[in-house]
Amino acid sequence: MRRPVFNVSALQSLAPWTRLARKGDCACLRKPGCWDLRRRYTRLLWGVAVDIGTTTIVGYLCDLTSGRIAAVDASLNGQQIHGADVITRIDYALHEPRGLEYLRELVLATLNGILGRLCARQGLSSQAIYNLVTVGTPP
Numbered sequence: 001m002r003r004p005v006f007n008v009s010a011l012q013s014l015a016p017w018t019r020l021a022r023k024g025d026c027a028c029l030r031k032p033g034c035w036d037l038r039r040r041y042t043r044l045l046w047g048v049a050v051d052i053g054t055t056t057i058v059g060y061l062c063d064l065t066s067g068r069i070a071a072v073d074a075s076l077n078g079q080q081i082h083g084a085d086v087i088t089r090i091d092y093a094l095h096e097p098r099g100l101e102y103l104r105e106l107v108l109a110t111l112n113g114i115l116g117r118l119c120a121r122q123g124l125s126s127q128a129i130y131n132l133v134t135v136g137t138p139p
């Protein structure tokens with residue numbers, strides 16, 4: 001694990017947050033000069049990495065303090081009902097009223113199912129997820 005490196009300006013940018021802090025809070029550095037004040041400090045910060053594929057969506061629940069992958073869950077991409085390939089789905093989105101919105105809802109439903117199962121396996125509330133990143137193949 002890398003040792004944290006702080007510069008003076010990053011620490012000075014934390015000063016306004018300290019006035020808002022309560023006992024048990026912690027500050028997390030998201031990027032230089034960008035702090036996030038967390039209520040109720042926990043030793044674990046959880047994140048989820050999601051790979052949105054044409055066929056499958058995969059979620060990885062990660063302990064952000066150690067980098068350990070705690071759980072993995074996958075599901076068929078809900079968009080498959082409107083085409084097995086990206087081109088067919090683009091055609092659906094272009095030619096159907098609300099097509100793009102409906103495809104978005106299908107991906108979100110699939111993603112929410114994966115997130116729910118990942119949290120359940122670790123006994124976590126969805127509120128425990130601190131950060132989520134997604135990757136996918138562009139059309």
